[in-house]
Amino acid sequence: MILVELVLVVFVFLTAVLVALLEDIVGAIATFAVFSLGLGLLWVLLAAPDVALAEAAVGGGILSVLYVLAVILTSRGVPAADREEAGLFRSINFRALAVIVALAVPLLIAINGLPDVGDPTAPAVSETYPDGSLTPYGYYVGHTLEETGLSNAVAAVLVVYRGLDTFGEAVVVFTAAVGVLIVLEREVLT
Structure with a gap:
């Protein structure tokens, strides 16, 4: 069971990184939906099926639809020449990355201090x-x-x-x- 949990944690982490780095907005939204479903599976393994269902429904379903609608509604009328064509991934914002690491390190330390499941x-x-x-x-x-x-x-x-x-x-x-x-x-x- 620990191997399955570890694989899911790595999967969720990688999809979160992909969401942040993908240049294609619709691709990032689809990856976010997959991230949410992976997180839902983790909640199932942690014996919280109600939270898993909410995560899958809200994160994987409703939010993804709302994000796609927001992209469709806000990109109307923008000339194609004004949309820059970039590569597959965005450049990394190192200040934002530093903030994420500054928040993640204490969180990981706190999680490590919790009792085992x-x-x-x-x-x-x-x-x-x-x-x-x-x-x-x-x-x-x-x-x-x-x-x-x-x-x-x-x-x-x-x-x-x-x-x-x-x-x-x-x-x-x-x-x-x-x-x-x-x-x-x-x-x-x-």
């Missing part, structure tokens, strides 16, 4: 801390069904304990959809 002593999967107090996992496992009266613990956590968070996410998605529709409407009318 499946570690039974990790706070995310153990019911108590070393001092005996309940972890959030322990609280939810022990109290969710009796406190909420629901038969599904995941639905209970999303609706009862994290209801405002879930509502906030729905508001953000709705606002983004309305914003995209407004922009598309303006572009179509002009």
